[in-house]
Amino acid sequence: MNVRVKFCGLSRPEDISAAIAAEAAYVGFVFFPKSPRCVSLDTARALALSVPPGIAKVALTVDADDTTLDAIVNTVPLDMLQLHGHESPERVSALRSRHGLPIMKAVGVSDATDLEALDTYGKVADQLLVDAKPPKGADLPGGNGLAFDWRLIAGRRWPVPWMLAGGLTPANVAEAIRLTGARQVDVSSGIESAPGVKDAGLIAAFAAAAKGA
Numbered sequence: 123m124n125v126r127v128k129f130c131g132l133s134r135p136e137d138i139s140a141a142i143a144a145e146a147a148y149v150g151f152v153f154f155p156k157s158p159r160c161v162s163l164d165t166a167r168a169l170a171l172s173v174p175p176g177i178a179k180v181a182l183t184v185d186a187d188d189t190t191l192d193a194i195v196n197t198v199p200l201d202m203l204q205l206h207g208h209e210s211p212e213r214v215s216a217l218r219s220r221h222g223l224p225i226m227k228a229v230g231v232s233d234a235t236d237l238e239a240l241d242t243y244g245k246v247a248d249q250l251l252v253d254a255k256p257p258k259g260a261d262l263p264g265g266n267g268l269a270f271d272w273r274l275i276a277g278r279r280w281p282v283p284w285m286l287a288g289g290l291t292p293a294n295v296a297e298a299i300r301l302t303g304a305r306q307v308d309v310s311s312g313i314e315s316a317p318g319v320k321d322a323g324l325i326a327a328f329a330a331a332a333k334g335a
């Protein structure tokens with residue numbers, strides 16, 4: 123299956139090289155100060171400028187205010203915004219108009235009651251990121267390396283493209299794709315040798331496993 127892969131939380135030139143070699147469809151830059159993957163505007167700009175055409179550059183933010191988002195969008199050449207906080211459907215629509223960029227809204231899933239939010243955001247976002255819900259009290263709203271029960275979304279479809287995320291690794295991504303029917307997958311922790319440190323071997327292995335699913 124031709125599965126499209128997003129590598130999230132890249133922070134070094136060698137991460138971009140590994141993502142290019144692995145035929146990434148998307149690369150993600152994290153702008154969340156508490157994250158070990160957080161990049162400065164200057165770093166993100168330099169990395170984004172090194173990404174060849176055909177790979178979408180995504181900025182990940184968490185309940186960011188307009189000033190912060192304006193600075194990101196005006197500094198970093200981007201193709202998409204990923205909203206990973208509690209942004210309302212109205213905020214998603216407003217940011218889509220304000221920045222003229224497609225919006226991917228992350229929705230955390232832990233049980234069936236979380237699925238309604240996917241239907242709601244599927245009406246206003248350009249893409250959905252179907253992620254694991256962070257545990258209560260977690261420092262990070264995403265990127266925790268935790269998976270949810272993929273059977274919850276087996277056979278589910280939404281009116282916009284969607285991406286599966288949460289605890290994916292080279293070892294489990296093929297099974298996750300088989301169970302959910304995902305055509306796009308997103309990974310961060312599962313391609314790291316330590317928090318925030320991407321590993322080129324794991325990036326290659328993840329892409330091979332996803333594309334071979």
Ligand SMILES: O=C(O)c1ccccc1NCC(=O)[C@H](O)[C@H](O)COP(=O)(O)O
Pocket residue numbers: 130131152154157158159160182184206251253262263264265266267268287288289290308309310311312
């Ligand atoms: O990666 C972070 O540090 C992060 C911080 C704040 C919000 C979201 C964050 N990451 C999201 C992702 O990298 C992924 O989109 C997704 O949550 C999957 O992450 P993982 O389970 O680590 O593969």
